[in-house]
Amino acid sequence: MGTAQFAAYMAAAVGAGLATSGVSLCLKGAEQHECRARAFALAEFALATILSLVVAGAQGAVWSGMGFWALGVTTGVLMYGAIPIMLAANRVSPPSLVWAMANMGLLLPILASALLLHEPLQPLDAVMLTLFGGMLLAFGRGTQAAADTRRDARLTSVLLLGAVLVVNGLLMFAFKLNTVLFPGLASARFSVVMYATAALLALAQFRGWRALADIRAVEWRWGSGAGLASGASILLLLPTMRLPAGVVFPVIQGASLLGGTLLTAWAFRERLNGWKLAGILLGLAVLGLAVVR
Numbered sequence: 001m002g003t004a005q006f007a008a009y010m011a012a013a014v015g016a017g018l019a020t021s022g023v024s025l026c027l028k029g030a031e032q033h034e035c036r037a038r039a040f041a042l043a044e045f046a047l048a049t050i051l052s053l054v055v056a057g058a059q060g061a062v063w064s065g066m067g068f069w070a071l072g073v074t075t076g077v078l079m080y081g082a083i084p085i086m087l088a089a090n091r092v093s094p095p096s097l098v099w100a101m102a103n104m105g106l107l108l109p110i111l112a113s114a115l116l117l118h119e120p121l122q123p124l125d126a127v128m129l130t131l132f133g134g135m136l137l138a139f140g141r142g143t144q145a146a147a148d149t150r151r152d153a154r155l156t157s158v159l160l161l162g163a164v165l166v167v168n169g170l171l172m173f174a175f176k177l178n179t180v181l182f183p184g185l186a187s188a189r190f191s192v193v194m195y196a197t198a199a200l201l202a203l204a205q206f207r208g209w210r211a212l213a214d215i216r217a218v219e220w221r222w223g224s225g226a227g228l229a230s231g232a233s234i235l236l237l238l239p240t241m242r243l244p245a246g247v248v249f250p251v252i253q254g255a256s257l258l259g260g261t262l263l264t265a266w267a268f269r270e271r272l273n274g275w276k277l278a279g280i281l282l283g284l285a286v287l288g289l290a291v292v293r
Helices: 003-032 037-059 066-090 096-118 124-146 150-179 188-204 208-213 217-240 245-267 274-292
Strands: none
Touching: 003 066, 003 096, 003 124, 003 217, 003 245, 003 274, 037 066, 037 188, 037 217, 066 096, 066 188, 096 124, 096 150, 096 245, 124 274, 150 217, 150 245, 188 217, 188 245, 217 245
């Protein structure tokens, strides 16, 4: 791979991360306006499907292959499942912590790529995991100091944050698998199947087409914003999966973590005390070490 091509992939990775930051803002906005998960998800995934279809048409995508459809549909189920989990987590945890856990899901595809795709692990991984533990500790102390999480909701918060990390990590690994298993094919076709599956799951939650009229304008607004941001992010992300997971995911998630955490904190007046700032810095240190790795 030439230097120019590598630089182009890195620029796309940064762009994907920054686009994903918009999703964090829309998720918190949806939670604050009491948007229903099914309505928000339908608006998000419908817009992302349309955007992906346009790009897939321009790429001349072909749609054959049972393995491709199986992976795309499975990823769509994960994509849909992430919405209610993250909305629920935002109700009991500060948005910066939820977004940090979503981005720290990168540890899963890095480890899975090493175990299943034979991408080698390195000694820096132990340091990276130690810093990751420090980040979680700092965020935990910060949320307690700011009283962001009710005492009676702390166990629920921990369980939901763990689910956020796992689901987002599995999504990232699915993106990597698509490129490994189906190299050289139009990347947007995977995005179409994934988002269309998620949109159909959201639609299935409504009893009849007339129920769609019950979707509120605020749900369309926040969901559509998330759809445009998410769709743009995935379309930028998929071509970068040709790079090793230990290189590309830290770049994507680093841009997403910094942008999303600061954006939600600014937009929703979240208190960023010293512990939380330490958590952000430790998280960025994890990402930086992963790039060095």
